Amino acid sequence: MQTIESIAQLRTLRKQWYKEGKTVALVPTMGNLHAGHLTLIAAARETCDIVVSSIFVNPLQFGKNEDLATYPRTIEQDKTALQQHATDVLFLPSVEEMYPRGLDQQTFVEVPEISSILCGASRPGHFRGVATVVNKLFNMVQPDHAFFGQKDYQQLQVIRLMAQDLSLDIEIHGVATQRAEDGLALSSRNGYLNAHERQLAPQIPQMMNQLKAELVGGAKDFTSLREKYTQQLRSAGFAPDYIHIRDAITLAEASPQDQALVILVAAYLGTTRLIDNTTVTL
Ligand SMILES: Nc1ncnc2c1ncn2[C@@H]1O[C@H](COP(=O)(O)OP(=O)(O)OP(=O)(O)O)[C@@H](O)[C@H]1O
Ligand SMILES: CC(C)(CO)[C@@H](O)C(=O)[O-]
């Protein structure tokens, strides 16, 4: 595996891959890799000749009071994991390489409406930061295929819409959420949880699945279902940010006749913000 820090070096390689007729996959990450990330790498490996993974903790997608400074950075461990999973290139740009004119001067990409609801309402500017950096990574790597986790469901929909709106010739893949044995979705931020919080955390997927069972069983009063499960999370020791039942594609409020739904949950345990989701087909 080659580690590349500069866009210029990456472009040289990209030209060579074009000449050789090789297909290229991109797996963007913020590092601190776990089995969830590695399933994205495996899917990319199955699809393309060349697998590029990027590690970049993107300051543009963090709010002022968020965890940019403390976000786990485990680069040596990550390199070993990527190498073991047959990654060809690790792209590891610095903040200066990514944003040479500084964050305040950066041209940005914003996908309207979907970026300002759900996690976008709680994290203003977050999805603008994500769309901007992902678009830049797409321009740098020029992948044929790009892989994202369904764990970040809204992010995946934002990226799909961005690719459509900007006519990008890149196939966007959504990969199923990988979970711990107790059901908790794997996430780098799980590492912030203390032992007690880690024990409580699987109640998020448990409650989400109970809500899903009620929907599949025919329950239609979404407002009272949301209130009931929000209250349950609160009683269990969480500070719920939201529980929503939405149209699976647009993420607009679901109506009782919709058949493709998604349940989206965000809740704090102490200072750690956890998210999860599950699709529901009626
Ligand atoms: N459990 C998981 N299963 C499948 N894909 C995942 C999982 N966790 C993260 N991913 C995907 O890996 C990619 C990189 O995510 P990222 O580096 O932010 O990891 P993360 O664990 O989601 O971190 P965070 O705790 O910051 O949300 C994203 O496309 C994300 O959706
Ligand atoms: C897609 C991404 C790498 C963009 O910074 C990030 O939001 C993430 O890790 O999910």
Ligand code: BAL
């Ligand atoms: N995995 C999503 C990236 C973020 O929370 O910033």
